[in-house]
Amino acid sequence: MFPTRRSVLFGGAAAVGLSAVGLSALQASASPRLGYPFTLGVASGEPSADGAVLWTRLALDPLAPDGHGGMPNRVVPVQWQVAADERFTRVVRAGVEFARPEQAHSVHVELAGLRPGAEFFYRFRVDGHLSPTGRTRTAPAGGALGQALTMCFASCSHYGEGYFTAYKHLAADEPDLVLHLGDYQYEYAAKAADVRQVAGPETRTLADYRLRHAQYKSDPDLQQAHQVAPWLVVFDDHEIENNWAADVPEAPDPQFAARRAAAFQAYYENMPLRRTSRPREGRMQLFRRARWGSLATFHMLDTRQYRDDQACGDGTKIDCAERLDPTRSITGADQQRWLLEGLRSSRARWDVLGQQVFFAQRDNTIGEKQGFSMDAWDGYKASRDTVAAALGGVRNGVVLTGDVHRHWAGEVKESYDRPDSAGVATELVTTSITSTGDGDESANAAVLAENPHLKYYKNRRGYVRTKFTGSELRADFRTVDYVRTPGAPVRTDATFVVEDRVPLLNRV
Structure with missing residues (x-):
């Protein structure tokens, strides 16, 4: 019986062996054979018109304290395969990459030469062990509007504060693309109030960050979300430590530069990123563009690494004169110049900023x-x-935001100093996957009344599902009522439509 997409992606992949479709095995190694190494799942990301990045990281014991996942200190050859069908009867690419101990046995395969606007399936094999099957896709060709794009975006997943149920529902939506806007993992050690046990101490060393990422990647709901679609990712603060900015930690720390470098290294190892994002000399190039044909261009921003430090207090909600200083930058001069040039030259139907913190x-x-x-x-x-x-x-500007653990929707004004200022874009803010726990039904009437350009607020956990077409953007704010126990159903709490060339939120 031909397997369904759901059975292949989420349980049926191991029934189909690589040797059955013609990929020759590597010469047997004299080293002992490994146990099952795909405990952290598979992922893809960085889609282009002719390719994407395939990722896996080998781990026999994901919670090994040294961060190496129980792997031997040797290079391990990893076979990979890409096919145009779920049964891998039409293989279009195959090869071997090497999982190296200095990269925590992670693998990044950069595909090229694939057909634009198409769906593909991929998998890995090591020592006869077959990975789960992942689904990825290429973007439409540069001048093509293409089919409608279903894209989900998420933020803020604290392992200790709840179950990743929202990721499971996101996977069930089978989007074409997923954006993660930061706080993919949290640095904190276990807390008494946690509902799931966080492994290891507060993350400070490379071993700590590798262990923490491995624990997150072991979660089956997160694995499903990675398997179903390519991801575009950016970090916020908790991938390193709370409220860091540029070279400044939250509290004085003479080891902060080393801590940040370790966090960047582990982030690269555990994400489906291109080699252009590999950390160098303690820095990481993460702002970049991804074009989805002529339908949408995603401008992925880094609002942490280049911003001026917190010159006004400790990041809490206060009012101060420094916010009006024209020299203060959240992007840094080079990234801002890159963004402005990209927007100025864009011919996309929708220009989308994938970024971390509240914009409006x-x-x-x-x-x-x-x-x-x-x-x-x-x-x-x-x-x-x-x-x-x-x-x-631009024709249609959209800002996507995470960070605040609440759903919001708003309209971006040219200037907030003038009540009659024109609208220039819309902003969609996703709540957290788990951070701050279940949430409640409390309103935020005072803030909404003070900010009439903000149209929606919800204090529940979840994600946002969007659908881009040539004529409109539809945004469904998806929520689960609880995360402190598993199994919550999902619902759409609110839906907004943005019409082409009209930067207004229409609730439907």
Whole structure:
């Protein structure tokens, strides 16, 4: 019986051997054969019109304290295969990569020469062990509008604070593309209130970060979300430590540069990223573009590594004169120049910023207390005004945001200093996968009233599912009512439509 997509992706892959489809085995090694090494699953990312990145990381014991996943200290050859069908009867690419101990036995295969706008299936084999099957796809050709694009985006998944049920539902939606906007993992050690046991101490060393990523990648719901579609990822703060900015840690730490370098190395090892993002000299190139034909261009931003440090307090919601300083930048000069040039030259139907922190103004005035978040674009007003003006010059500008553990939807204004300022883009903010726990049904009426350009708020966990077409963007805010125990159903709490050339949110 021909297997269904769901059975192949989520359980049936091991029934089909690589040798059955003509991939010759490597010459047997004198080293002892490994046990099952694909405990961390498989993933793909960075889709282009002719390729993508395939990823896996070998681990016999994911929670080994040294961060090496129980793997021997030797290079391991890994066979890989890409096919146009789920049964791998039409293999289009195959080869061998080498999993090396200095890269935590991670594998990054950069595919090229594939057919544009097509679906593909991939898998790996080591010592006779077959990995789960993953699904990936290429973007449409450069000038093609292509079919509708279903894209889900998520943020903020704290292992200790809940179950990754929302990832399982995201996988069931079978999107074409997934964006993760930061806080993929958290640095904290286990806490008394955690509902799942976090392994290891607070992450500071390369071994710590490798172990933490391995624990996250061992989660079956997260594995399903990676298997179903290619991902585009960017980090926020917790991949390193809370509230870090540029070269400045949250609290004084003479070892911060080494800590950040270790976190960057582990992040690369555990994500389906291209070699251009491999850390060098303690830095990591993560801002980049991904084009989905002429339908959408995704401008993936890094709002941590190049920003000015928290010159105004400790990142809490306060009001201060520094936010008006025109020299304060959240992107840094080079990244801002790159973004503005990309928006200026874009011919895409939708230009999408994939980034971390709240973009639209959010005046948190309650009673006599006034203030803005200095850890968001509100703390860098000149940066926001410059980028907002550039968004006003494209056909359709959309900002995607994570970080705040709440669903929000808003309209981006050219200037928040003038009540009659024109709208230039829309902003969709995803809540967390688990961070801050179950949430509740509390409203945020005071903040919504103070900010009439903000149209929606929800304090539940979940993700956002979008559908881009030539005529509209549809956004479904997906929620689960609890994460402290597994198995919550998912529902669409609100849906908004943005029409082509009209930067307004229409609730449906």
